[in-house]
Amino acid sequence: MLPRAHSPLNVSARQPLLDQFGRPLRSLRVSVTDRCNLRCGYCMPQENYVWLPKEALLSFEEIARLVEVFTSLGVEDVRLTGGEPLLRRDLPHLVRMLASNPAIKDLALTTNGVQMDAQAQPLYDAGLHRVTLSLDTLRPERFASLTRRDIHAQVLAGIEAARRAGFDKLKIDTVVLRGENDDELADLVEFGRGIGAEVRFIEYMDVGGATEWSPGKVFTRAEMLERLTQRYGTITPLVENSSAPAERFRLPDGATFGIIASTTTPFCRTCDRSRLTADGLWYLCLYAQSGIDLLQPLRASASSDELAARIVAGWRARNDRGAELRKSGGERGVLVDIEQLRNDPHLEMHTRGG
Numbered sequence: 001m002l003p004r005a006h007s008p009l010n011v012s013a014r015q016p017l018l019d020q021f022g023r024p025l026r027s028l029r030v031s032v033t034d035r036c037n038l039r040c041g042y043c044m045p046q047e048n049y050v051w052l053p054k055e056a057l058l059s060f061e062e063i064a065r066l067v068e069v070f071t072s073l074g075v076e077d078v079r080l081t082g083g084e085p086l087l088r089r090d091l092p093h094l095v096r097m098l099a100s101n102p103a104i105k106d107l108a109l110t111t112n113g114v115q116m117d118a119q120a121q122p123l124y125d126a127g128l129h130r131v132t133l134s135l136d137t138l139r140p141e142r143f144a145s146l147t148r149r150d151i152h153a154q155v156l157a158g159i160e161a162a163r164r165a166g167f168d169k170l171k172i173d174t175v176v177l178r179g180e181n182d183d184e185l186a187d188l189v190e191f192g193r194g195i196g197a198e199v200r201f202i203e204y205m206d207v208g209g210a211t212e213w214s215p216g217k218v219f220t221r222a223e224m225l226e227r228l229t230q231r232y233g234t235i236t237p238l239v240e241n242s243s244a245p246a247e248r249f250r251l252p253d254g255a256t257f258g259i260i261a262s263t264t265t266p267f268c269r270t271c272d273r274s275r276l277t278a279d280g281l282w283y284l285c286l287y288a289q290s291g292i293d294l295l296q297p298l299r300a301s302a303s304s305d306e307l308a309a310r311i312v313a314g315w316r317a318r319n320d321r322g323a324e325l326r327k328s329g330g331e332r333g334v335l336v337d338i339e340q341l342r343n344d345p346h347l348e349m350h351t352r353g354g
């Protein structure tokens with residue numbers, strides 16, 4: 001393992017690696033598969049996709065090696081994503097490998113919960129710190145219509161299994177779609193309260209793969225706050241010094257919730273996140289049109305210093321602020337059309353880890 005104090009190219013926690021806007025390299029989202037077992041309309045509206053070739057997928061050893069290089073350069077938060085990460089066989093094995101990296105302060109997983117019932121305990125035992133579960137509705141028939149899979153009970157069982165396994169800082173992520181589930185905000189807050197989880201409401205984003213996006217379908221942060229204020233009374237914003245994407249709020253009765261308002265209130269100026277796809281492309285922004293290839297040098301036996309040099313050069317040149325540019329760019333429609341997505345699956349949000 002590369003010790004942080006002697007990391008390559010003299011980048012360490014004391015001397016953080018900064019991009020063009022002074023943002024540190026801190027959070028890495030690692031996609032372990034591009035496959036998913038749901039077909040949510042805001043992410044995977046098609047039934048079939050062009051998948052990454054199996055032989056290109058990073059092995060667990062390759063992922064752990066790359067993560068080690070990233071942590072030597074200042075990354076301390078690592079989140080496993082997909083597609084749906086639990087579709088990757090033996091995921092607890094990867095978690096165990098990453099949990100042994102002492103530079104990782106926060107090792108988290110985002111999942112749709114479908115397979116969590118069986119996997120929560122092995123993941124907890126392997127050393128996973130935190131879990132975020134996606135849940136857009138509490139109504140089984142609505143779930144079936146939103147995801148095109150009639151397995152709502154399985155997801156609820158997965159959430160309960162995560163709690164039982166010992167994950168104590170559970171988060172529930174809900175994408176709010178106008179006219180589809182915007183009437184469930186308070187129900188979801190109450191559901192979260194009942195299981196000791198914090199719910200975060202996410203605005204519908206116009207990223208790659210969202211081929212059904214339109215401005216009219218975005219239920220905005222302002223509307224969410226208005227709706228919840230009508231139900232609960234005055235809502236207080238929590239002032240936090242954090243680069244986390246969610247703004248947090250407190251209800252009069254003390255319950256808290258979050259809003260991730262990437263569409264109407266982008267937070268690019270504090271963005272320390274980058275994304276590694278399951279086949280080793282490193283993306284510096286969710287909206288980026290291309291990524292930096294780490295697979296090829298890795299498989300050509302590049303040294304850790306050589307991999308680090310590529311990462312350092314990429315991050316130092318980073319000037320991405322995709323959501324801000326989209327917001328300021330005037331009339332807004334679908335970001336990438338279906339033909340382009342078929343030609344380059346890396347443009348899909350489900351490939352680059354959402």
Ligand code: SF4
Pocket residue numbers: 266267268269271272273284285286287320321322323324
């Ligand atoms: S749009 Fe890009 S720069 Fe802005 S917050 Fe999202 S990932 Fe970060």
